[in-house]
Amino acid sequence: MERSIHICHLYPDLLNLYGDRGNVLCLRRRLEWRGIGASVTEMPVGAADRLAEADLIFIGGGQDFEQQALLEDLHRGKDASLRAAVADGVAILAICGGYQMLGQYYETHDGVRCDFVGAIDLRTVGGKERMIGNYLFRCGDESGGMEVVGFENHSGRTWLGEGVKPLGRVLSGYGNNGQDGTEGVRYHNVFGTYSHGPLLPKNPALCDEILKTALERKYGKAELAPLDDSAEQNAFREIAARLRNA
Amino acid sequence: MSLKTAAAIALCKGLHLTARLLHRGGTAMPGRWALKLDPALPGELARGLDILLITGTNGKTTTARICETACVDAGLDALANRSGANLLSGITTELAMNSTLGGRVNKKCAVIECDEAAARTAIGLLQPKVVLVTNLFRDQLDRYGEVTHTLENIREGLKKAPGAVLALNADDSLVSSLALDLPNRVVWYGMDRAAADPATPPPALSDALRCIRCKAAYEYDYLSYGHLGGFRCPNCGYRRHAADVAVAAPPLLGPDGSQIELSVRGERVEAAVNLPAVYNIYNAVGAIAAVTAFGVGLEHALTAVGSFRCGFGRMERFELGAAGARVMLVKNPAGCDQVLQFLSGLDGSFELALLLNDRTADGTDVSWIWDADFERLSALGERLTRVTVSGDRAWDLFLRLKYAGLDVSRIRVERDYAALTAQLAASEVPVFIMPTYTALLEFRPQLLKACGGEEFWEG
Structure with a gap:
């Protein structure tokens, strides 16, 4: 049987800060290189809600300036669709602002609260200092257990609710809040992370883990043929080594 | 006073x-x-x-x-x-x-x-x-x-x-x-x-x-x-x-x-x-x-x-190789896209070198290369005779080009600037070099040396 994965890129018009589209490209290419069909629907602000058709949803990070337009659109029904997708086990990769958005709320450091999707029990509080830089974390076993390098740039501090598992543990850098050593979230098939920009190209094992999650949900089991990842490994190793030696 | x-x-x-x-x-x-x-x-x-x-x-x-x-x-x-x-x-x-x-x-x-x-x-x-x-x-x-x-x-x-x-x-x-x-x-x-x-x-x-x-x-x-x-x-x-x-x-x-x-x-x-x-x-x-x-x-x-003459990496021309070289500083997606658009509009073949650093003056976040339209290069086919990636984050560039659809067998990694200069000097076709700021500072003296020029603050 011909396998295929339908990717929905939510808010590519506003949540596209610094290289986010590289992740969609990476997901697509790694499916295509294995002869698995891949299609991408872009769903900008104002577009019809087609989240129910998605096997995999990608949500990137955005600028503060455009947040209001996004929230208005979100609260016209896409928030309910996202909650349904999360509960239904749809594979979701959510980064930075997109990751925060799946939580309960964002509270600015002067106390103004903004309600988000509420699909996952996590909340974000704004801080004064931004947490910026390359960082390294190790994913939990349920998410593959691999080491991941990324770049974080956020002022929000995210706190996970009781019993909610992080995506991984920080080895070098800040992660969710710079204090409890957690990074991101793994909830049902949601992979949430602060690693903005193109997270996946340098972390092909994580990319494949997400693809496998989507394929398993759709087809029951998923075998992914190995690819030549030597360039990917080189890119990973150089930054990981730099962070370990820092 | x-x-x-x-x-x-x-x-x-x-x-x-x-x-x-x-x-x-x-x-x-x-x-x-x-x-x-x-x-x-x-x-x-x-x-x-x-x-x-x-x-x-x-x-x-x-x-x-x-x-x-x-x-x-x-x-x-x-x-x-x-x-x-x-x-x-x-x-x-x-x-x-x-x-x-x-x-x-x-x-x-x-x-x-x-x-x-x-x-x-x-x-x-x-x-x-x-x-x-x-x-x-x-x-x-x-x-x-x-x-x-x-x-x-x-x-x-x-x-x-x-x-x-x-x-x-x-x-x-x-x-x-x-x-x-x-x-x-x-x-x-x-x-x-x-x-x-x-x-x-x-x-x-x-x-x-x-x-x-x-x-x-x-x-x-x-x-x-x-x-x-x-x-x-x-x-x-x-x-x-x-x-x-x-x-x-x-x-x-x-x-x-x-x-x-x-x-x-x-x-x-x-x-x-x-x-x-x-x-x-x-x-x-x-x-x-x-x-x-x-x-x-x-x-x-x-x-x-x-x-006017601009120099210092702004379409700066060097008498290097059989057909000359131009250096085009790139710092962000918009500027990079403009250079890539210029390259796609050229007639004939050329060779390209990309140099990416991630030091303070370059910006420590290299994610921006994924916002630039490197897919334009894969559309050039054989006209792009060779691409060499260099700099601290050469492998990130390699990945960007790989995922943009370029044939990876035609992408070279060369970290050594002297060797890179020698390679470009042997080119039969025009050479274009796209460095980030600190890569330009380090690589330009090599180019000048190969062409018999001087440092900018002595000029």
């Missing part, structure tokens, strides 16, 4: 001399120390000096060279921070080096390139006669933050210089918004609808999708590149202002320069632009708008546009 000011000038001159003797260049460091001693020093030195200040994301250096050339052509003796040290420290060094110990600058006017974050304090201190804002694009988010923050920095700076004439890019909705709440006189420049290529697709990513005033989505009558073009807000009516200095017909784009037809305050003139690519046409019209507002005659501005 206070004793403190005199001491700061003496310190600046002393440090600059020491740095030169040690061959360290020394364009920013002396000013940094002088500013610690006397934070008001740039203002003291700028008194009595007519200043044309240039800021914005892309095109500052090239535009400054055109403006400086026009001033010289008009017989004005202008000083300029030519080395590209464009923070307040570098500007201070340049002013102090042209001043007596008593703080009297020995020139009548200055063309100052100013970093867009530094503009917040520099504009108020320097009280320029004309301020040119080129464009605003996402750039080094780890350093500048969001593009609207950069815009606010410039706006705050301009609030302290109500007497300055502004030369604003009419096609950039972010830059144009500076005129909304400032009392300054404005000279507008840009590309008219008649000059735009109707086939220009909307950008894959726009840094100004929504109205800066009311946040409704803009509509466009035509596009130039990135978010530049004939924008209008259907909700609040904010729209592109008619340009006083405009490209009025489709430009003739060549590999070494462009021919353009301009409308300058209603007068039709033709001009040759001495560097290729659309973004240099913007630099040319911006410079014409600014220098004519500065008091330089149009004929001198046009001469400058056709004769």
Whole structure:
């Protein structure tokens, strides 16, 4: 049987800060290189809600300036669709602002609260200092257990609710809040992370883990043929080594 | 003048001399120390000096060279921070080096390139006669933050210089918004609808999708590149202002320069632009708008546009290999896209080298390469004879090209700059080199050595 994965890129018009589209490209290419069909629907602000058709949803990070337009659109029904997708086990990769958005709320450091999707029990509080830089974390076993390098740039501090598992543990850098050593979230098939920009190209094992999650949900089991990842490994190793030696 | 000011000038001159003797260049460091001693020093030195200040994301250096050339052509003796040290420290060094110990600058006017974050304090201190804002694009988010923050920095700076004439890019909705709440006189420049290529697709990513005033989505009558073009807000009516200095017909784009037809305050003139690519046409019209507002005659501005030399990685030409090399500094997705667009428009084969560093001056976040349209390169096929990736983050470039669809067997990794220079020198086809800022600083001396040239601060 011909396998295929339908990717929905939510808010590519506003949540596209610094290289986010590289992740969609990476997901697509790694499916295509294995002869698995891949299609991408872009769903900008104002577009019809087609989240129910998605096997995999990608949500990137955005600028503060455009947040209001996004929230208005979100609260016209896409928030309910996202909650349904999360509960239904749809594979979701959510980064930075997109990751925060799946939580309960964002509270600015002067106390103004903004309600988000509420699909996952996590909340974000704004801080004064931004947490910026390359960082390294190790994913939990349920998410593959691999080491991941990324770049974080956020002022929000995210706190996970009781019993909610992080995506991984920080080895070098800040992660969710710079204090409890957690990074991101793994909830049902949601992979949430602060690693903005193109997270996946340098972390092909994580990319494949997400693809496998989507394929398993759709087809029951998923075998992914190995690819030549030597360039990917080189890119990973150089930054990981730099962070370990820092 | 206070004793403190005199001491700061003496310190600046002393440090600059020491740095030169040690061959360290020394364009920013002396000013940094002088500013610690006397934070008001740039203002003291700028008194009595007519200043044309240039800021914005892309095109500052090239535009400054055109403006400086026009001033010289008009017989004005202008000083300029030519080395590209464009923070307040570098500007201070340049002013102090042209001043007596008593703080009297020995020139009548200055063309100052100013970093867009530094503009917040520099504009108020320097009280320029004309301020040119080129464009605003996402750039080094780890350093500048969001593009609207950069815009606010410039706006705050301009609030302290109500007497300055502004030369604003009419096609950039972010830059144009500076005129909304400032009392300054404005000279507008840009590309008219008649000059735009109707086939220009909307950008894959726009840094100004929504109205800066009311946040409704803009509509466009035509596009130039990135978010530049004939924008209008259907909700609040904010729209592109008619340009006083405009490209009025489709430009003739060549590999070494462009021919353009301009409308300058209603007068039709033709001009040759001495560097290729659309973004240099913007630099040319911006410079014409600014220098004519500065008091330089149009004929001198046009001469400058056709004769200026820029150098230092701005389409800089080197006699390397059988067909020569050009170095094109890239710093952000918008600038990189413009260079890639230029390359895709070339006839014939060429070789390409990409150098990516992630040091402070480059921006420590290299994610931006994924926003640039490297897919254009995969469309070139055999015309792109070879691509070499280099620099601290060579493997990130390798991945970007791999995922853009390039044949990985034709991508080389070469970290050693001497070996890379030798490889490029053996090329039979034209060579194009795209480095980030610190990679340019390190690689350029190798190129100069291969061509028998000199360092920039000795020139």
